[in-house]
Amino acid sequence: xxxxxxxxxxxxxxxxxxxxxxxxxxxxxxxxxxxxxxxxxxxxxxxxxxxxxxxxxxxxxxxxxxxxxxxxxxxxxxxxxxxxxxxxxxxxxxxxxxxxxxxxxxxxxxxxxxxxxxxxxxxxxxxxxxxxxxxxxxxxxxxxxxxxxxxxxxxxxxxxxxxxxxxxxxxxxxxxxxxxxxxxxxxxxxxxxxxxxxxxxxxxxxxxxxxxxxxxxxxxxxxxxxxxxxxxxxxxxxxxxxxxxxxxxxxxxxxxxxxxxxxxxxxxxxxxxxxxxxxxxxx
Numbered sequence: 001x002x003x004x005x006x007x008x009x010x011x012x013x014x015x016x017x018x019x020x021x022x023x024x025x026x027x028x029x030x031x032x033x034x035x036x037x038x039x040x041x042x043x044x045x046x047x048x049x050x051x052x053x054x055x056x057x058x059x060x061x062x063x064x065x066x067x068x069x070x071x072x073x074x075x076x077x078x079x080x081x082x083x084x085x086x087x088x089x090x091x092x093x094x095x096x097x098x099x100x101x102x103x104x105x106x107x108x109x110x111x112x113x114x115x116x117x118x119x120x121x122x123x124x125x126x127x128x129x130x131x132x133x134x135x136x137x138x139x140x141x142x143x144x145x146x147x148x149x150x151x152x153x154x155x156x157x158x159x160x161x162x163x164x165x166x167x168x169x170x171x172x173x174x175x176x177x178x179x180x181x182x183x184x185x186x187x188x189x190x191x192x193x194x195x196x197x198x199x200x201x202x203x204x205x206x207x208x209x210x211x212x213x214x215x216x217x218x219x220x221x222x223x224x225x226x227x228x229x230x231x232x233x234x235x236x237x238x239x240x241x242x243x244x245x246x247x248x249x250x251x252x253x254x255x256x257x258x259x260x261x262x263x264x265x266x267x268x269x270x271x272x273x274x275x276x277x278x279x280x281x282x283x
Contacts, residue, residue: 005029014067036066039216046214047235060216079220082199084174084181092171092178099165101140108139109183109202111193112156113149113168116240119189121207121252123152127159128257129187133264134162139184142167144176144193184271185264190240194219203267205260209251210236210244223271225263229255 002025005013015022015035026033045051065075101107112126130141141164143153153168171179176193180186181200188194190208197204198220206219208228212235218226228234229251236245244251 001025002028005031012071014064016064016067032070034067034070036063038063043215043238046212047238050232052214054214057213058216059218059220063216079201080195080199082174082177082196084177088172088174089178092175092182095167095170101142101165103182106137106139107179107183107185108133108137108141109180109186109197110141110143110153110156110164111145111149111186111188111191112143113145113152114189114191114240116237117242118210118237118244118249118252119191119240120152121189121209121255123155124159125207125252125255125257125260126156126187129260129264130156130164131161132257132261133185133187133268136261136265137184137268141165142179142183144168144171144179185268187260187264190217198224203271205264205267207252207255207260209249209255210234210241211238223267225267227255227260227263229259 005025006029010029010031013026013029013031013033015026015033018035018038039054042054045053061080062075065073096102108130110126110130112120112123114120133139134141141160141162143156143164143166145153145168147169150166150168153166157164157166167179177196177200180193180197180202183197183202186193186197186202186204188197188204188206190206190211194204194206201223203223204219205225205227208218208226211217213226215235215238231251231254233246234251
């Protein structure tokens, strides 16, 4: 990678990783290297000692723009975006057709998985919240995730009283994006599916336990709601852990399903146009 950078004679490098590897890759390139503040001191004091000295709460993606400030690059305030290929949309269309789901169906997408165990809201919570939302709106629940999420999605599906389809492990990343784009609501943990849903401009209720907004990975405001409870040991990690350091897991276990379903109901009422956007009818 260092050779590639030198060969191309780049004049500027925007380092949004700011770790040892990225610093070594940039070293000796001759380019102007600019980065952003990772708020390491603020983060460590908050996680290790519960001391909050953050002067502002700024999402990480906005901090990235600091690295391009000298180039005149500014945030357009349009949020994030992703553009799945038409072939992926056709695959999703066929899967929905095979399961008798047409474009008039109100779809609730639930992504209950997460790489780290302590970022997963219990499956019975997701099942109960999805049941309530489906009963209120007539929504059909579709569960998604990677191959490693098949079991947890199956557990949610088995606990549900309303119809649900498990597509975990059956969609590509961009296929998941297509499905998120036609959903009317998304329930998810603090994972990539949250940010993918936001990039597809879909309303999302995100469940947060061990992480908090100060760390920079909360959803964009506006078309989203965050389900969380106030507990003194939050946050206990920046990216996730395999278990609760306190052994009680109260940040997730004490978060009741009605918190999520009530937030979803509130958000749904502000997005009550039941028609499918024209740009998505090809799905």
